[in-house]
Amino acid sequence: MKELEWILPLHKDDTYGVSINNLRFSDSIGLIEASSSSLQEAAQLLNEQGKRSDLVINKAKTQTMVFGNNNIDQPVKVDDYTLENVTRFMYLGSMFTYDNDCSQDYGQESVKLQK
DSSP states (O other): OHHHHHHSOOEEETTTEEEOOEEEETTEEEEOOSSHHHHHHHHHHHHHHHHHTTOOOOTTTOEEOOTTOSSOSSOOEETTEEOEEOSEEEETTEEEETTOOOHHHHHHHHHHHHO
16 A cells, blocks of 8 residues: 555645545545546556556446536546546445535435435
């Protein structure tokens, strides 16, 4: 895991403090970037460095999402595989949507509580 600290460092900004650019839990990593080009760079770097440790990105389970827009400017590729762009996804039990609609997440919690 020490390699990930170098591969995916936190961005520091004098105005806003620390900007989080990735979420990591167990074998799941969420990359957060401001543009599709910077996301492409981060995905490529993660892919290249992961291969050094015999780790591979599961392309079938890897997706992109743009918050605030349901389209991505330029699709992100890992090797020669174009990642699917989605409008919502589940991460660690929470539903994320491109328009930040939390009602779907709360609805699932309501169902769980009623059982």
